[in-house]
Amino acid sequence: EAGVTQSPTHLIKTRGQQATLRCSPISGHTSVYWYQQALGLGLQFLLWYDEGEERNRGNFPPRFSGRQFPNYSSELNVNALELEDSALYLCASSHETQYFGPGTRLLVL
Amino acid sequence: GNSVTQMEGPVTLSEEAFLTINCTYTATGYPSLFWYVQYPGEGLQLLLKATKADDKGSNKGFEATYRKETTSFHLEKGSVQVSDSAVYFCALRDAGGTSYGKLTFGQGTILTVHP
Numbered sequence: 133e134a135g136v137t138q139s140p141t142h143l144i145k146t147r148g149q150q151a152t153l154r155c156s157p158i159s160g161h162t163s164v165y166w167y168q169q170a171l172g173l174g175l176q177f178l179l180w181y182d183e184g185e186e187r188n189r190g191n192f193p194p195r196f197s198g199r200q201f202p203n204y205s206s207e208l209n210v211n212a213l214e215l216e217d218s219a220l221y222l223c224a225s226s227h228e229t230q231y232f233g234p235g236t237r238l239l240v241l
Numbered sequence: 242g243n244s245v246t247q248m249e250g251p252v253t254l255s256e257e258a259f260l261t262i263n264c265t266y267t268a269t270g271y272p273s274l275f276w277y278v279q280y281p282g283e284g285l286q287l288l289l290k291a292t293k294a295d296d297k298g299s300n301k302g303f304e305a306t307y308r309k310e311t312t313s314f315h316l317e318k319g320s321v322q323v324s325d326s327a328v329y330f331c332a333l334r335d336a337g338g339t340s341y342g343k344l345t346f347g348q349g350t351i352l353t354v355h356p
Contacts (some may be wrong), residue, residue, distance in 0.1 A: 150276075165343065175285075175330065177343040188342050222284055229275070230344060232285040236258075 134159065136225050136233035145213050153208040153236045157225030163187075164206040167192045167196060167232055170219035178221075181206055203218045243268045247331050247347035254321055254354050262316040262350045264305075264331035272333040274298075274307050274314040275344070279328045288316075288329070309340045328352070 137156045145151050157164050168179040181200035195211040204225075210217055216238045218224040224230035248263035251263045266272065273292045277285040289298030294309035314331060331347040 140263075142253075142301060163342070169346075174348045175343070175344075175346040177331075180342045190343065224285075224344075229287060231287060232277070234284040 138223050138233040138236050142237050144189040144240050149213050151210045153221050155223030156205045161225035161227050162204050165224040166208050167222045168219045215240050243335055243345045245331050245345055245347035247350050251351035256356050257320045260318040260321045262329055264313050264314045266333050270336040272335050274318050275332045277330045323354050323356055326354045
């Protein structure tokens with residue numbers, strides 16, 4: 133059974149640009165979670181989508197947004213990129229337990 | 242709000258040594274508890290979990306027992322291997338309220354095992 137997949141693996145942007153990160157959940161999972169792992173800050177919850185709806189949101193500004201598609205895949209969009217947005221962005225899918233993808237490493241220059 | 246506190250690292254052990262990584266939590270409800278492991282350059286892998294008090298999660302020689310009375314979920318392994326070198330995260334998932342669904346993580350403990 134395929135695990136959670138994320139694309140791209142690496143992304144380099146400059147300040148002020150927009151980034152789009154993608155996640156495909158494990159087959160049969162309807163929930164997708166996004167987390168940010170910034171250096172020295174640990175893992176922070178960003179967003180939770182289930183059945184196409186945003187269910188919960190972490191303490192991040194509105195320029196972090198996303199959506200979930202009918203096939204349960206998800207996009208995370210980060211607008212007006214700032215240097216401190218450089219991090220590993222992890223997606224997880226869940227039926228009960230959350231299973232994580234390999235992450236997208238975003239570097240903002 | 243919910244929080245997870247892990248023993249500070251890094252932890253350095255010799256192969257075949259006994260491992261304990263302490264984890265305590267604060268939660269409003271009756272959370273599920275997890276240990277995840279992150280190998281260099283990779284995402285998180287679920288190591289083990291426990292969903293109610295006195296449950297013991299185990300996997301690959303690692304064990305942790307959900308202790309409600311001490312709000313703890315310490316990770317143990319009787320004999321570590323070099324391949325266990327990684328970062329270990331303790332996490333909880335609340336059963337309801339505004340924290341419902343999301344995982345709250347500890348700060349992570351770096352484990353290095355030498356031959």
